[in-house]
Amino acid sequence: MTATPIILLVEPQLVENIGMTARAMMNCGLGALRIVDPRDPWPLHDELQARMLAASSGADEVLHKAEIFPTVEAAIADLNYVYATTSRSHDMVNHIMTPRAAIPDMAGRIAGGQKVGVMFGRERTGLVNDYIVLANAKITIPLNPEFASLNLAQAVLLIGYEWYQSKDATPEKQLHTGHSRPATREEYLNFYQRLESELEDGGFFVSADMRPTMSRSLQNMLQRAEMTEQEIRTWHGVISALTGIPKRKKASGE
């Protein structure tokens, strides 16, 4: 297993938020959770445990492996580099990074063998200055300054999301072609030539002057559709059906 940043929840107040944090972590491939001085004593009694697990939507694995610490100092003692997340600006002198900038920094440290943690403060108040000063750098997520307060699990999600994106190789944009493959230029051209010929027969091109323009317009639209080989065949069928209508009528009528 590759090393990942360790998520530290400092003094979380609601077990639901711990559960939702575990879910967000697992969504993003993060497995290491440390909880500092949670409001409800650990191990949780049955009802709280059930509420936490329900909120985690199946991310039990993260919760079962979670480590509990009495203080921030104890929780970060073995770490080499700690980021504090905060939505507020402080008077303290510190590096402030966006999540997008923090992730390569984090990834570089982890690749270099460092143990790295990201601290999240308690609901409503966030991290107090006494804890922020224990961190090496601060992460502030750029959000609507008039409404910047994030739910705890959502803050964790955004950091985890950026982490996952940095590791992920999904192409930014792709044409999903199902069981088929993108059509070739020849398949396009054959189809278009047949369409044009049928349109010719149907009297579509009323003006010879306008014909090149109309032809280009039809072709452009077809190119933009980025059809698959299967779709080209389907549209051949469409033309057959449309041009066949009078024939069928004739056949049944006569």
Add this chain to the structure above:
Amino acid sequence: MTATPIILLVEPQLVENIGMTARAMMNCGLGALRIVDPRDPWPLHDELQARMLAASSGADEVLHKAEIFPTVEAAIADLNYVYATTSRSHDMVNHIMTPRAAIPDMAGRIAGGQKVGVMFGRERTGLVNDYIVLANAKITIPLNPEFASLNLAQAVLLIGYEWYQSKDATPEKQLHTGHSRPATREEYLNFYQRLESELEDGGFFVSADMRPTMSRSLQNMLQRAEMTEQEIRTWHGVISALTGIPKRKKASGE
């Protein structure tokens, strides 16, 4: 107000998720919410309304302006381009984008005067194929394939987050210097020269051979700290205090 993508929740089942979606939207500067055929009839009765507002943590504005539609077709009728979010791969032929790729596409369309919407399906099941086919493109958020199911509001948050980042000009990394400013090279050098001189007096440099190495090591560490002018002054005070200790002792002892 600049135009933003419209968020469409299709058949949401839980009012809490509608509230949390409004919060996530407001976090990201998104104001336009359309709700298609919610499980609970609209307007909500008092208790459900209260639960939704509580979950929104103050994003009432988005909820009060939300529009309700009976069908997806009605909800998207006036839009020019619609993205469907889905975590699953379908057999359908479609463009699939990551959120990061979809945002510039979205922003370009909006800048060009298009009305753009992003559809999110109901909890657990997501968008059914009949709704996906009404969209122009699909967005799939790259996440842990073994645990990809996101809470509804979290899916909205990730799209909104990418939207906000694309508009936001926060420097990726900055040194927040509080009420001071970064120290100048001269301030550094003066400080270091004083430190070196005091260390000389204190017999710190035991070996002349090692002195250049030790000197560089001290200077390197000080450079990395990126001190402010205020901090340089504070550390001058530290040296004074440390070197002053024997004097003070002497003064009180004699």
